[in-house]
Amino acid sequence: MTTDTNDMATNAGAAASERKGLKSYLASHMREFGLLFALIAIMVFFQIVTGGTLMRPVNITNLFLQNSYIIIMALGMLIVIVSGHIDLSVGSVMGFVGALAAVLIVNHDVPIPITVALCLLVGAAIGAAQGYFVAMWRIPSFIVTLAGMLVFRGLSLWLLEGQSVGPFPKSFQILSTGFVPEIFPASIGEALASAFDTRNFNVLSFALGLIAAAVVVRMGLKKRARNAQYGIADEPIGLFWARTAIIAAAIIFLMFKLSTFRGLPNVVVTMGVLILIYTFITEKTVIGRRVYALGGNEKAAKLSGIKTERLTFLAFVNMGVLAALAGLIFAARLNTATPKAGFALELDVIAAVFIGGASMSGGSGKIIGAVVGAFIMGVMNNGMSIMGIGIDYQQVIKGLVLLAAVFFDVYNKNKQA
Amino acid sequence: MTALLEMRSITKEFPGVKALDRVNLEVKEGEIHAICGENGAGKSTLMKVLSGVYPVGSYDGEIHYEGRLAEFRGIRDSEHRGIIIIHQELALVPQLSIAENIFLGNETARGGIIDWHEANHRTEALLKKVGLKESPMTLVDSLGVGKQQLVEIAKALSKDVKLLILDEPTAALQENDSKKLLDLMLELKSQGVTCIIISHKLNEVRYVADTVTVIRDGMSVSTLDAKKGLSEDDIVRDMVGREMSDRYPERNRRAGDIIMEVENWNVWHPEHAERQIIKNISMNVRAGEVVGIAGLMGSGRTELAMSIFGRSYGRRISGTVKLHGRDADVSRVDRAISSGLAYVTEDRKRLGLILDETIRFNTTLSNLQSVSSNGVLDANEETEVAEKYRAMLRTRTPSVFQKVGNLSGGNQQKVVLAKWLNTAPEVLILDEPTRGIDVGAKYEIYAIINELSAEGKGVVLISSEMPELLGMCDRIYVMNEGAFVGELSASEASQERIMSLIVDERG
Known part of the structure; x- marks a missing residue:
């Protein structure tokens, strides 16, 4: 009799501890799940209020095109912010490089590959100049890049002589508005198009979507297996599958939408590759590790043999290159360079990184967080525009979302401590 | 003379540590009372209890001040009663003028509007009192440490101070500035201000103090009357007089060849170019040897270690570091590491x-x-x-x-x-490796140090706790004011010898 009651008690205890495990796991990973659910909730919300316009293939394509340059800059900004700094100049630098490209290509007929290389080099040089003052002279990055913001805004105006310069040749435009050509026979596409009852069907992008989803599942499982091998407490299995399934389904869904329009935009490929590279750098490499150490405790990092000045310098050089790339993509998308290009864009980029969970004091933040943060901002911009909400209210709402995200962060941290 | 202040059986506990254990302190009206003790003995904690930094209720025991029970809930309460404490790290705002600093938080204002005329006027009078010939408008930034100290005292006087507490006031001062400050204390005493001075410099204690209370391991050990001629040895004995027990694990002491040699090491202060922090130090470490560096706080031990470890401190560094007889490149931290050096920092949370x-x-x-x-x-x-x-x-x-x-x-x-x-690493420099950790963990750290030396590594142990140095080291360098003032083997070393080497040098 006693054994029975004991057993029951143990079972009940185990179940309770499992529930507690799930709860405490969710509590300690509130940020990551919160972010993912926020993005999904926002998308569902706008899908409903826009009467289905948000998820239409053409709009999904647009969403990527509109946000690609913000995401690309957010990758660099994440690194700058993790290292304990900030870069306010990226919007201006982006505009300046776009203007430079326009002047070189349109006014001086410089070949496009040379222009692209030159523009990226100029971006690196701009980053190096700002990084030099921040790293070697220890001038606060806020001030150095505030100066940079003014300088490069002014230089764009000067370069363009206050005019818009364009249009660009087709071969430059494809950088942003081009699509990856179909490699599968047209017959397969036609068959799938009729099967799904759509006008077009780009087999390549759909196939890539399936592959990407499979990779996500496989990598998740691999990580779980390794954690188990080392006895690292992992998320509950149910939660793992729920999360992985949502992510995989979302990838397939988005790629399906893209494939029923014109396929995979070039810029999505660029962006995807960069996201993978930067995730790898921040999580798997020595230099990435050192950036987190630098931002976490600069003095301890320095006394551990890390060349903190050089690392800070490189973070800014990297930011400059990515801002230049974003400038090229932006100019190609608008098909013209204007003195206003990139105006106030640094704020969207910085907001994306903070919504994505990076800490203002440095040392923490993830690439994927910044990307999701950028999409949250992007979907809101897009959804509110479709709804016809005025730019005035849009700004207010975006501001409040930023504050709410960071408040949520701080609140969680205080509760844990 | 009646007692102005009586602290009775003060006990203050931090999680896991008893910082003060039934400490008694009696300060008579109009005297200069010195409190002596080693680093970490509990002097500063006692003063924090007195000034209300640790409010009533957070400690046990009673404070009687001016004949009645005092229950201070914060610094404001104690300041209100005329108890002013001047900390070792000065609490002045460098970007403000002398007058602004003196009346900070106590502005000569009516309805929120500051009467600068009155502030400057009163500041002039206060500066005259402390013998500082500066304009009230001078920025504190532009004053030396000695003069800043005087500004602090003037600030205390502006608040009608009855009991002035000075925590190591001369630690950062040059000799003639110290003398001036001590004379000022005597002058204030003649005007009826009671003083408590915390100091390591026993010659100065002898010069000004009427009474000396010695604190050791959080307990008040003795109260000595200084007017009847007190020798420094008397104070030293009470300061260090503790039994050495088996708090240190046994080790086979077998020193091998010299691994590291430092020769003619000189370092200047990173900001004050004229201040030499490390003065021509030479030292060596053998394989399997634990070498101690003894010295008071501020004697330059950490600066020595950090300047050797990749020039992490100081400017105009000169001298050579040799490992296994060959010049080692220690010009950057990563190079020092690859040369075989490691440095465990003093402040593990901030630097480690x-x-x-x-x-x-x-x-x-x-x-x-x-x-x-x-x-x-x-x-x-x-x-x-x-x-x-x-x-x-x-x-x-x-x-x-x-x-x-x-x-x-x-x-x-x-x-x-x-x-x-x-x-x-081949040589590990450990800077206060056991500070702030409990006794059990200390023992484990000591055991690790012994294992390292048994493996033939050289260990440099910097510590403020003399029993630790005596218990662990094969050899001890005694450091004072940036220079080595003595080298003692384990058999010659004792707390008294070390203390007197430091004190002699200062005297």
């Missing part, structure tokens, strides 16, 4: 660890090359390394993925040690 990161992250940080190939980290390898040191150092933690910030002080220190052992 990334608190928000895991044990694994911190363990591999100084030697990421060993857990990576072509710049790509191998997570499995990292985990193995972290686990290896966790087992070896017996770090108590659920896993190596625990955030370092959540560990106890002793376990944090083990993580710092793991980080440096992972660089396979």
Whole structure:
């Protein structure tokens, strides 16, 4: 009799501890799940209020095109912010490089590959100049890049002589508005198009979507297996599958939408590759590790043999290159360079990184967080525009979302401590 | 003379540490009362209790002031009653003028509008009183430490001070400035101000004090009447007079060949170009040897270690460092590490660890090359390394993925040690490795030090705790004011000898 009651008690205890495990796991990973659910909730919300316009293939394509340059800059900004700094100049630098490209290509007929290389080099040089003052002279990055913001805004105006310069040749435009050509026979596409009852069907992008989803599942499982091998407490299995399934389904869904329009935009490929590279750098490499150490405790990092000045310098050089790339993509998308290009864009980029969970004091933040943060901002911009909400209210709402995200962060941290 | 202040049976506990244990202190009206004791004996804690930094209720015991029970809930309460404390780190705002500083928080204002005329006028009178010939408008920034000290005293006088507490007022002063300050104390005494002075400099204590209370290990040991001719030896004996017990694990002392030699090492202050911090120091460390550096706080021990370790401190550094008889490149931290040096910092939270990161992250940080190939980290390898040191150092933690910030002080220190052992150093410099950790963890750290020396590594142990140095070291360099003033072998060394080497030099 006693054994029975004991057993029951143990079972009940185990179940309770499992529930507690799930709860405490969710509590300690509130940020990551919160972010993912926020993005999904926002998308569902706008899908409903826009009467289905948000998820239409053409709009999904647009969403990527509109946000690609913000995401690309957010990758660099994440690194700058993790290292304990900030870069306010990226919007201006982006505009300046776009203007430079326009002047070189349109006014001086410089070949496009040379222009692209030159523009990226100029971006690196701009980053190096700002990084030099921040790293070697220890001038606060806020001030150095505030100066940079003014300088490069002014230089764009000067370069363009206050005019818009364009249009660009087709071969430059494809950088942003081009699509990856179909490699599968047209017959397969036609068959799938009729099967799904759509006008077009780009087999390549759909196939890539399936592959990407499979990779996500496989990598998740691999990580779980390794954690188990080392006895690292992992998320509950149910939660793992729920999360992985949502992510995989979302990838397939988005790629399906893209494939029923014109396929995979070039810029999505660029962006995807960069996201993978930067995730790898921040999580798997020595230099990435050192950036987190630098931002976490600069003095301890320095006394551990890390060349903190050089690392800070490189973070800014990297930011400059990515801002230049974003400038090229932006100019190609608008098909013209204007003195206003990139105006106030640094704020969207910085907001994306903070919504994505990076800490203002440095040392923490993830690439994927910044990307999701950028999409949250992007979907809101897009959804509110479709709804016809005025730019005035849009700004207010975006501001409040930023504050709410960071408040949520701080609140969680205080509760844990 | 009646007692102005009586602190009766004051006990103050911090989690796991009894900082003060039934301490008594009686200060008579109009006297200069000196409090002496080693670093960490509890002097500053006692003064924090007195001034209300630790409010009533957070300690046991009673404070009687001016004949009645005083219950201070904060500094404002004690200041209101005329108790003013001047800390070792001055609390002046450098960007403000002397007058602005003196009346900060106590502005000569009506309805929120400051009457600068009155402030400057009163400041002039106060400056005259402390013998400082400066305009009230001078920025504090432009004054030397000695003059800043006088501004602090003027500030205290502006608040109608009855009991002035000076915490190591002359620690950062040159000799003639010290003399001036001490004379000012005597002058204030003649005007009826009672003073408490905390000082290591026993010659100065003898010069000004009427009464001396010695505190040791959080207990008041003795109260000595200084007017009847007190010798420094009397004070020293009471300061260090504690039994050495088996708090230190046994070790086979077998020193081998010289591993590290430092010759003619000179370092200047990073900001004040004229201040020489390290003066022509030469030292050596043998394989399997534990070499101690004794000295008071501010004697330059940390600066010596940091300047050797990749020039992390100071300017105009000159001298040579040799490892195994060959010149070693220690011009940058990463080079010092690859030369075979490791430095466990004094302040592990601020300088040693990334608190928000895991044990694994911190363990591999100084030697990421060993857990990576072509710049790509191998997570499995990292985990193995972290686990290896966790087992070896017996770090108590659920896993190596625990955030370092959540560990106890002793376990944090083990993580710092793991980080440096992972660089396979030949010479380890340990700067106050047992500060702020409990007795059990201390013993474990000592055992680790012994294991390292048994492996033939050289260990340099910097410590403010003399029993620790005596219990652990084969040889002790005594340091004072940036120079080595003596070298004692384990058999010659005693607390009295070390103290008197330091004191002689100062006297």
